[in-house]
Amino acid sequence: MRKALAVLLWITVNAMAYGQLPSSTMNGRVTDLQGARVVSARVTVTSIAQGRSRETLTNAEGLYVFPSLEVGTYDLKVESPSFAITETHGITLEVGRIQTVDVSLHPASANAVINVSEANDTVNLSQSMIQGQINSKTIESIPLNGSVFQVKFPVAMDSYSAALREQMV
Numbered sequence: 001m002r003k004a005l006a007v008l009l010w011i012t013v014n015a016m017a018y019g020q021l022p023s024s025t026m027n028g029r030v031t032d033l034q035g036a037r038v039v040s041a042r043v044t045v046t047s048i049a050q051g052r053s054r055e056t057l058t059n060a061e062g063l064y065v066f067p068s069l070e071v072g073t074y075d076l077k078v079e080s081p082s083f084a085i086t087e088t089h090g091i092t093l094e095v096g097r098i099q100t101v102d103v104s105l106h107p108a109s110a111n112a113v114i115n116v117s118e119a120n121d122t123v124n125l126s127q128s129m130i131q132g133q134i135n136s137k138t139i140e141s142i143p144l145n146g147s148v149f150q151v152k153f154p155v156a157m158d159s160y161s162a163a164l165r166e167q168m169v
Contacts, residue, residue, distance in 0.1 A: 024093035027065040028101040030058045030078055037062025038105055041080035048073045048090075071095050078103045 026045060030038040043064040046053040049072050058064045076088040083105035093099050 022071050022095040023068045024071055024095060025065065025067045025098045026069055026074065026076070026091065026093060026101060027063065027098060028103060030062045030064065030080070030103045030105060032083070032105055033107070038080050038083070041078055041083075041105070043103075044077045044079075045069065046075045046077070048075060069093055076101055076103070078105065080105060082108055084108045 030041045030043065032038055037058075037060075039058060039060055039062060041058045041062070041064075042055065043058060043066075044053055044055045045066050047070065050070070054066055054069075056064050056066065071093055074091045074093060076091055078086045084107070086103050086105055088101060088103065091099060091101055
């Protein structure tokens with residue numbers, strides 16, 4: 001009984017710890033040069049730092065997804081019969097972000113491999129968020145509909161204090 005309880009506790013702790021790992025997701029669409037979806041294309045993602053690979057097939061819409069990838073830099077390889085192998089290198093994944101990498105396959109010629117280097121300044125179509133830091137200068141520059149908060153606040157406090165004093169007397 002104790003051994004079974006210890007094993008169950010170990011599994012639970014490991015599952016909880018795995019859920020806390022910083023991860024990212026890579027997804028995309030595989031099409032041909034005319035924009036038609038490529039079904040059942042073999043998509044392989046490889047971690048450059050660790051050398052680990054994961055593989056999947058595109059669905060009926062030509063879409064693929066790799067959830068829970070560790071943060072880092074990856075290479076992507078797409079293969080499909082009658083198309084040249086297409087490789088995309090240097091895809092950077094960040095914590096909690098979804099990186100979309102769409103691939104367009106070229107018709108195959110004898111042992112052709114298409115290499116693409118990932119540009120880091122791509123537009124992220126998977127997530128919409130505004131990032132930046134808010135500091136004191138940013139807050140001070142927010143317009144207050146023509147009002148000056150520093151002037152109105154002391155006047156309001158003086159009026160409130162006077163009203164309180166009248167109620168106490």
